[in-house]
Amino acid sequence: MLYMTVRTRFAPSPTGFLHIGGARTALFSWAFAKKHGGDFILRIEDTDVARSTPEAVQAILDGMHWLGLDYDEGPFYQMQRMDRYKQVLKTMMDAGSAYYCYSSREELDALREQQMANKEKPRYNGKWRPEVGKTLPEIPTDVKPVIRFKNPQTGVVAWDDLVKGRIEIANNELDDLIIARDDGTPTYNFCVVVDDSDMGITQVIRGDDHVNNTPRQINMLLALAEIDANIKLPKYAHLSMILGSDGQKLSKRHGAVSVMQYDDDGYLPEAVINYLARLGWSHGDDEVFSKQQFAEWFDLDHITPSAAQFNTEKLNWLNNHYIKAADLDVLATDITKRLARMNITVTAQPSIKDAIALYRDRANTLNELAQSIAYFYSQPQIDEAAKEKHITPDILPVMNALTAQLANTNWTTEALHAAIEHAVTSNGLKFPKVAMPLRVMLTGGAQSPSIDAVMCILGKEETLKRLAF
RNA sequence: GUCCCCAUCGUCUAGAGGCCUAGGACACCUCCCUUUCACGGAGGCGACCCGGGUUCGAAUCCCGGUGGGGACGCCA
Numbered sequence: 268m269l270y271m272t273v274r275t276r277f278a279p280s281p282t283g284f285l286h287i288g289g290a291r292t293a294l295f296s297w298a299f300a301k302k303h304g305g306d307f308i309l310r311i312e313d314t315d316v317a318r319s320t321p322e323a324v325q326a327i328l329d330g331m332h333w334l335g336l337d338y339d340e341g342p343f344y345q346m347q348r349m350d351r352y353k354q355v356l357k358t359m360m361d362a363g364s365a366y367y368c369y370s371s372r373e374e375l376d377a378l379r380e381q382q383m384a385n386k387e388k389p390r391y392n393g394k395w396r397p398e399v400g401k402t403l404p405e406i407p408t409d410v411k412p413v414i415r416f417k418n419p420q421t422g423v424v425a426w427d428d429l430v431k432g433r434i435e436i437a438n439n440e441l442d443d444l445i446i447a448r449d450d451g452t453p454t455y456n457f458c459v460v461v462d463d464s465d466m467g468i469t470q471v472i473r474g475d476d477h478v479n480n481t482p483r484q485i486n487m488l489l490a491l492a493e494i495d496a497n498i499k500l501p502k503y504a505h506l507s508m509i510l511g512s513d514g515q516k517l518s519k520r521h522g523a524v525s526v527m528q529y530d531d532d533g534y535l536p537e538a539v540i541n542y543l544a545r546l547g548w549s550h551g552d553d554e555v556f557s558k559q560q561f562a563e564w565f566d567l568d569h570i571t572p573s574a575a576q577f578n579t580e581k582l583n584w585l586n587n588h589y590i591k592a593a594d595l596d597v598l599a600t601d602i603t604k605r606l607a608r609m610n611i612t613v614t615a616q617p618s619i620k621d622a623i624a625l626y627r628d629r630a631n632t633l634n635e636l637a638q639s640i641a642y643f644y645s646q647p648q649i650d651e652a653a654k655e656k657h658i659t660p661d662i663l664p665v666m667n668a669l670t671a672q673l674a675n676t677n678w679t680t681e682a683l684h685a686a687i688e689h690a691v692t693s694n695g696l697k698f699p700k701v702a703m704p705l706r707v708m709l710t711g712g713a714q715s716p717s718i719d720a721v722m723c724i725l726g727k728e729e730t731l732k733r734l735a736f
Numbered sequence: 737g738u739c740c741c742c743a744u745c746g747u748c749u750a751g752a753g754g755c756c757u758a759g760g761a762c763a764c765c766u767c768c769c770u771u772u773c774a775c776g777g778a779g780g781c782g783a784c785c786c787g788g789g790u791u792c793g794a795a796u797c798c799c800g801g802u803g804g805g806g807a808c809g810c811c812a
Contacts, residue, residue, distance in 0.1 A: 280812040315811055372810070379809090386737035389808060413810055431741070440739055440808095448810040455812050478740065479807040507742075508805075514747095516805080542748095545761085549749055552760040571742095571749075574805065578747050581762040591775085629774040657772090687771085702771045714773035 273305025274469050277331075277338075278459070280312045281323035284525035285330030287577065288474065288509045288517060291543045295506060295570075296472040297336045298544075301562035308466060309341035314458055316346070330526040334536050335558060343466075345458050352453040355461050355491070356414060356446070364490040365446060367412035368395040369404075390442035391415070414447035416457070416487055424482035429470065429504035429567045436482040444483055456480055460487045464498050472504045472567075475574075481505075504567050507574045509546060514576055522577075533605070533632030535593065538586035546575045555588060583631040590627050590636065595620050598627070598636075605637035606644065617643045621724045625716045643725060646733075647711025657703035657713065663736055665694050666704050670734045678727045683719040708733050 277293040279285065285293070300307035309331065313319040328342070345352075359365040368391075370378075379389040395403060396417060418441050425435040446457035453461075459480075463471060481503055492498040511522035529539050540558050548571070550556075550564045590598070599620050603613045613619050622640040630636035641647075658666075669690040676686045691701050702718045709730060715721050722730050 278812085282812075312812060318811070375810085383737075383808095388738040390738095428741095434740075436740070442808095445810050450810085452810090454810070459812090474806095475741075476806060477812090480812090482740095505741085510805085512747085514804090545748065547748090552750065554748090554761050569750095573742050575749090576747060578762070581748065584762055587775090626774095628776090684771095691771095698771050706772065712773090715771095716774080717771060719771085 271469055272467075273300055273303035274308060274467050275300045275305065275472055276308040276310050276341075276463070276466065276468050277336075278310040278312050278462075278473070279327050280315065280318075281320060281327060282315065282318040283323055284326040284527065286517065286523045286525060287543070288523070289327075290330060290334060290526045290539070291509060291546060292472065292474055292506055293331065293336050294334070294540060294543055295548070295565070296470075297338075298562045298565035299470060299472060299567065300339070302565045305469070306339040307337075308343070308468070309338040310343045310345070310462060310466070311341075312345050312455065312458065314345050314452060314455065316452070326525065326527070333527060333530055334540060340466075343462070345462065348458075348462070349452070351465065352447075352458060352461055353451070356453065356457075358494055359416070359446075359490065360414070362490070362494050363397075364417050364493075365414050366395060366397050366417060366443075368415045368443075368445070369407050369410045369412050370394055371407075371410050388440070391444075393443060396443055411449035413445045413449050415443040416446045416483070416490070418443050418483065418486050424485050426481060426485060426500075426503055428478075429472075429502055430507075430570045431478075431505055431572050434478065434481075438482075438486070441483060441486070446487075456483050457487065460484050460491070463501055464488065464491065468501045470504060470567075471501045472506065475505050475507045478505050504570070506547060506570065507572055510574050510576045512577050512579060517577075533634035533636070534582065534586050535589045535633070538582065538589045541589075542582045542585050546577070547571045555585065587628075587631050590630055590633065593627075595623060598623050598633075601633055602637050602640070605633060606641060609637065609641060611641055611644050613644055617724045617726055617729075619643075625720055625724060629716075642710050647709075649707065650712045653703075653707045653713040657707050658736065662700065662704055665690055665696070665701060666734070666736045669701065669705075670731065670736065673727075673734070674731060678723060680717075680719050680723045683722050684717075687719060704736070705734070708736070 275296040277296050279289055297307045299305075311324055311327070313324070331338070356365065370391075375391070378392060382389045395415070397403060419438045422438050423435050424438060424441075425433060427433050444456060445454055447453050485500060488498060488500050492500075509517060511517050513522075515522070517523040526539065530536075537557065540561070541555060544556070544561045545554065548565070549569050553564075556564070602623060603619060606613055619640070622643050623636065626636055626639050630639060669686065672686055672690070673683075676682050687698070687701055687705070690696075691698050703713065705718045705722070706713060706715050709715075709718070709721060709725060
């Protein structure tokens with residue numbers, strides 16, 4: 268066989284937003300396809316009609332878009348492929364690899380409960396499984412049947428997982444899973460098999476929680492391959508999970524947030540991508556790299572098989588790096604929006620680009636950046652403790668004299684620095700003694716970049732207005 | 737309970753039997769820079785889960801234990 272075009276897919280179910288774990292799975296699938304010049308496909312697994320919502324579909328699409336994970340095909344929707352599933356279902360029924368099961372839900376529940384009580388692995392008892400020489404029970408009239416896959420009962424299913432290595436499972440551990448509900452709609456494991464096969468998926472890259480589904484899917488694929496010799500098995504790569512910063516599993520109730528939340532919180536998509544790429548994958552000692560670089564470097568051989576804990580500090584560090592590297596105009600647009608959300612209107616003066624340039628080094632998030640330059644456009648809340656500490660009675664004459672002098676000072680950083688320096692030296696003081704009171708009155712607090720630079724951006728009029736000692 | 741998976745600094749990780757006195761990054765600590773706080777620079781603290789093998793030699797291979805996780809749906 269010659270080289271087959273690589274085709275990967277991301278197949279979320281639209282029952283919620285795109286969270287960080289799903290995002291990483293999508294990123295890795297995307298990167299694998301890019302690396303090999305293949306196609307990345309988006310498929311929405313919406314066969315659970317009761318729980319799927321259009322809002323969730325949109326949330327997933329938004330998340331993918333924000334992260335810049337473009338797909339070559341799709342989005343495909345499983346609900347639109349019903350005819351195809353029914354067709355395959357019929358083929359399997361005809362071939363005898365699937366059968367009707369008339370056990371009621373109640374019956375099944377009771378069976379499961381009993382097995383749990385006996386400390387057995389809960390599984391279907393094969394009541395309606397046809398066998399040569401076996402007489403099936405009389406078909407009840409009040410039960411609509413489900414369709415079950417006739418799983419092999421002996422031997423083992425095995426595959427060489429691209430991240431975990433060889434995994435073998437005995438067929439007698441598997442039971443006959445339901446592949447179509449009593450209303451005729453197909454279920455997850457069946458749809459996945461049909462879709463991955465139809466869509467020519469070559470590498471299934473998905474979460475660790477699917478390891479247990481893989482043997483069932485392989486068995487179905489094998490059964491299908493007996494009917495259609497063209498059907499090939501994909502390779503499988505199972506990614507371990509991402510745990511919360513406390514080491515606990517991420518869930519809706521516990522720490523799993525939408526990737527869009529990171530946007531709201533002031534993280535750049537570049538930072539999130541870079542961070543996610545390093546969570547469970549490595550390229551030597553490289554830490555900071557672009558999405559494009561990642562796509563060139565990515566491979567399945569350097570994926571860690573163990574679970575990774577999410578660490579906000581490192582994300583912050585990366586985010587700060589990307590904030591420092593970002594285009595000023597882009598930042599200005601973004602920060603203006605964030606300030607607007609705080610009911611602060613950005614005006615032409617002071618220059619927001621100058622303000623951002625002065626503060627970007629110290630911001631871990633865009634929200635912090637917006638917060639830190641807010642005082643240029645609104646009156647700062649004076650930190651009373653800082654005021655008390657730095658604006659002491661003895662310094663007031665110096666400050667008043669300086670303020671008066673400032674009124675006649677050329678408004679450049681250099682001239683402002685000289686003016687402050689003059690107040691410092693002519694009074695035999697240390698620089699901070701004069702700089703700190705200015706800082707408190709001008710910015711509201713005791714921390715800021717060089718105060719002369721701050722004054723220069725703030726402007727003469729506003730500076731003098733705030734310097735009412 | 738049964739089956740499956742996993743195990744290197746606090747965290748993310750490098751590591752393919754000798755390059756390991758176990759490397760890098762985040763965080764933390766110290767110092768330098770300095771106009772406060774950051775940024776930046778230089779140092780520092782800090783790990784191979786335990787026990788058996790295999791081997792001249794094991795973080796690396798094998799077995800067992802322990803610990804953690806996942807799955808066991810007419811969810812995906």
